[in-house]
Amino acid sequence: MVEQRTIGPVFAAKNLFKSYGGLRATDNLSLQLETGKIHALIGPNGAGKTTALSQLSGELQPDEGQVWFCGQDITRYSMPKRARMGVARSFQITAIFDDFTVAENVAVAVQSRAGHHFSFWRAVGRDKGINHRTNELLDLVGLAAFARRRAADLAHGQKRQLEIAMALALEPKVLLLDEPMAGMGPTESTQLAELLERLKQDFAILLVEHDMNIVFRLADIISVLVNGAVIASGTVEDIRENEDVQKAYLAEGY
Numbered sequence: 227m228v229e230q231r232t233i234g235p236v237f238a239a240k241n242l243f244k245s246y247g248g249l250r251a252t253d254n255l256s257l258q259l260e261t262g263k264i265h266a267l268i269g270p271n272g273a274g275k276t277t278a279l280s281q282l283s284g285e286l287q288p289d290e291g292q293v294w295f296c297g298q299d300i301t302r303y304s305m306p307k308r309a310r311m312g313v314a315r316s317f318q319i320t321a322i323f324d325d326f327t328v329a330e331n332v333a334v335a336v337q338s339r340a341g342h343h344f345s346f347w348r349a350v351g352r353d354k355g356i357n358h359r360t361n362e363l364l365d366l367v368g369l370a371a372f373a374r375r376r377a378a379d380l381a382h383g384q385k386r387q388l389e390i391a392m393a394l395a396l397e398p399k400v401l402l403l404d405e406p407m408a409g410m411g412p413t414e415s416t417q418l419a420e421l422l423e424r425l426k427q428d429f430a431i432l433l434v435e436h437d438m439n440i441v442f443r444l445a446d447i448i449s450v451l452v453n454g455a456v457i458a459s460g461t462v463e464d465i466r467e468n469e470d471v472q473k474a475y476l477a478e479g480y
């Protein structure tokens with residue numbers, strides 16, 4: 227678990243811009259993430275959510291602006307470097323090995339964090355420290371009962387739980403979650419929402435999510451993107467009542 231707390235924002239985007247030809251996909255985007263809070267980024271299709279997330283994770287460089295993590299300007303750092311520092315993007319940096327068991331997948335992630343990248347064939351499953359941490363993570367995400375199951379045989383929602391366990395193995399401070407509920411039924415979504423509620427006290431979380439019920443349930447702060455720009459930012463109540471937001475969503479036929 228992450229014990230260290232940072233006062234103020236752990237992670238911040240400052241005045242990001244990104245254009246594709248004449249199209250401004252990110253238009254002066256600023257936002258802040260704090261430990262213990264879920265900040266949801268919402269907006270109609272094509273509003274620029276994925277483009278924004280990619281600049282935060284390091285997959286994409288902004289044309290202008292900065293990304294800060296724990297007081298450090300990380301704008302020019304690659305995605306792997308940011309991940310090593312503690313900025314985890316789910317669900318794109320974690321690749322599940324289908325033929326490994328659930329526990330083996332988590333153990334590989336734990337071991338890679340511990341720095342044994344090249345010896346995992348020999349040591350996975352034999353190192354007590356790694357096994358202990360693996361079991362802790364499986365408990366945390368609710369997969370302890372499935373530890374010995376082949377990863378390929380998990381249900382869709384359980385794979386998402388496994389991906390979260392693998393992301394947590396890297397001991398991040400920031401979780402950037404890219405539509406975690408996509409493709410899930412109501413029961414699986416509810417389970418994942420409960421997991422995020424359990425996790426949130428220890429992390430600064432950015433949630434890009436289409437499912438408004440989930441957003442309204444989980445978010446402490448919501449920022450609404452339209453044409454790459456934040457048109458409103460505030461609490462669930464602020465955003466529900468905001469006329470510009472209602473118009474933007476109505477225009478899209480929501």
Ligand SMILES: Nc1ncnc2c1ncn2[C@@H]1O[C@H](COP(=O)(O)OP(=O)(O)OP(=O)(O)O)[C@@H](O)[C@H]1O
Nearest residue numbers: 246249250251269270271272273274275276277278
């Ligand atoms: N590589 C690219 N080249 C050109 N245009 C792009 C590229 N990536 C995104 N865009 C455009 O930038 C805008 C924002 O796209 P983005 O995928 O970030 O939106 P989004 O809010 O994530 O959409 P959705 O909710 O549909 O996933 C869109 O108009 C999109 O067509």
